[in-house]
Amino acid sequence: MPPYHPPRKYSVRIDGHRTSISLEPMFWDMLCTAAAVRGQSINALVAEIDAERIRAETPPGLAGAIRIWLVTHEKSGWIAPAAPMDSQPA
Numbered sequence: 799m800p801p802y803h804p805p806r807k808y809s810v811r812i813d814g815h816r817t818s819i820s821l822e823p824m825f826w827d828m829l830c831t832a833a834a835v836r837g838q839s840i841n842a843l844v845a846e847i848d849a850e851r852i853r854a855e856t857p858p859g860l861a862g863a864i865r866i867w868l869v870t871h872e873k874s875g876w877i878a879p880a881a882p883m884d885s886q887p888a
Contacts, residue, residue, distance in 0.1 A: 800824075805861070811841045812848050819844070819861045828868045 805820035821829070833843040844864065851863035858866065 810844045812845045817860070819864065821861055821864065825865055825868060828872070829864060832868065832871065 801824050803823050805822050806826070807818045807820050808826055809816060809818050811817075829843065830840060833840045836843065838846075844860075847863055847867045848860055850867070851857045851860065854863075857863070
């Protein structure tokens with residue numbers, strides 16, 4: 799049986815601003831794992847996902863964007879290390 803659990807609030811910082819996101823613990827654990835695999839802090843990964851979602855034609859909320867990002871990357875079989883900071887677009 800899947801680990802059903804209601805969302806919990808987690809605090810993160812995006813560009814120095816505190817915000818909270820509501821995620822089910824399973825998604826939070828996946829986010830922590832993805833950040834570790836990519837060699838990033840959770841805040842840095844959330845900021846990256848936030849920037850991607852803002853560029854979307856119809857941006858979802860941040861928590862939804864995180865879930866979509868995690869499922870998309872999990873299904874494709876890669877949660878690759880982040881690109882070095884000097885090669886990331888500004």
